[in-house]
Amino acid sequence: MDNKEREDLIEGRNAVIEALKSDSTIEQILVSSGKNEGSINVVLAKAKEKGIPVKYVDRKKLDKMSGGGVHQGVIAISTPYHYCDVEDILLSAREKNEDPFVLILDEIEDPHNLGSIIRTAELCGVHGIIIPKRRNVGVTPTVYKTSAGAVKYVKIAKVSNINLAIDKLKKEGIWVYGAEIDGENYCFNQNMTGALALVIGSEGKGISKLTKQKCDVLVKIPMVGKVNSLNASVAAGVVMYEILKQRIVKRG
16 A cells, blocks of 8 residues: 555445545446445445446456455546645635635655545545645545545645645635644644644654744644654544634634
């Protein structure tokens, strides 16, 4: 499982069902030959309803195609994920008449972490996610599966330089927060109710030095255990839910 996974494959029953429910362009569905039971019948029914061709193949073929090997007997071949522009993310917030809530990921390389972050972001009302083109996993089958299909409902912009993207957001009046262990305030003590972008660093190095300097405020998460760091997706989830909570309280 690495950045070389194909971005045009959707693996696993639930992920394929979610893709079929959305407006994804699916070209073909591959199903393992033999007796198919349970939710695979939902896949087959929805594919028939949408007129999407289904091809039965040997399970070994699916194993070979699969990035993570957990395809559950079904792989959908879709058009590659369509990344958006940063402007599209801001437009989405304007159309909903909401303060922008943007997530910026600084070199997240684990596809499971990215998938989990996308899933939480969708639930927390994030308008879009910005990732760098280099040293960051893209939307691969593992990401799609881990996100439980949420990737189809969250705008993702892939940029050449996240620091330039941050400058662009600041010009739009967006305050930039970084989640860091040496943050100035605990996230629950920081007012995060307006237009904002939240930066989450990589699993090992955290936020890069220059990007950290670009942040207006660094916030931290309270920890009392002997291990002084959190998994990137867990840290992102904690801060995103705090932002969601503050927004709900503000709305009353």
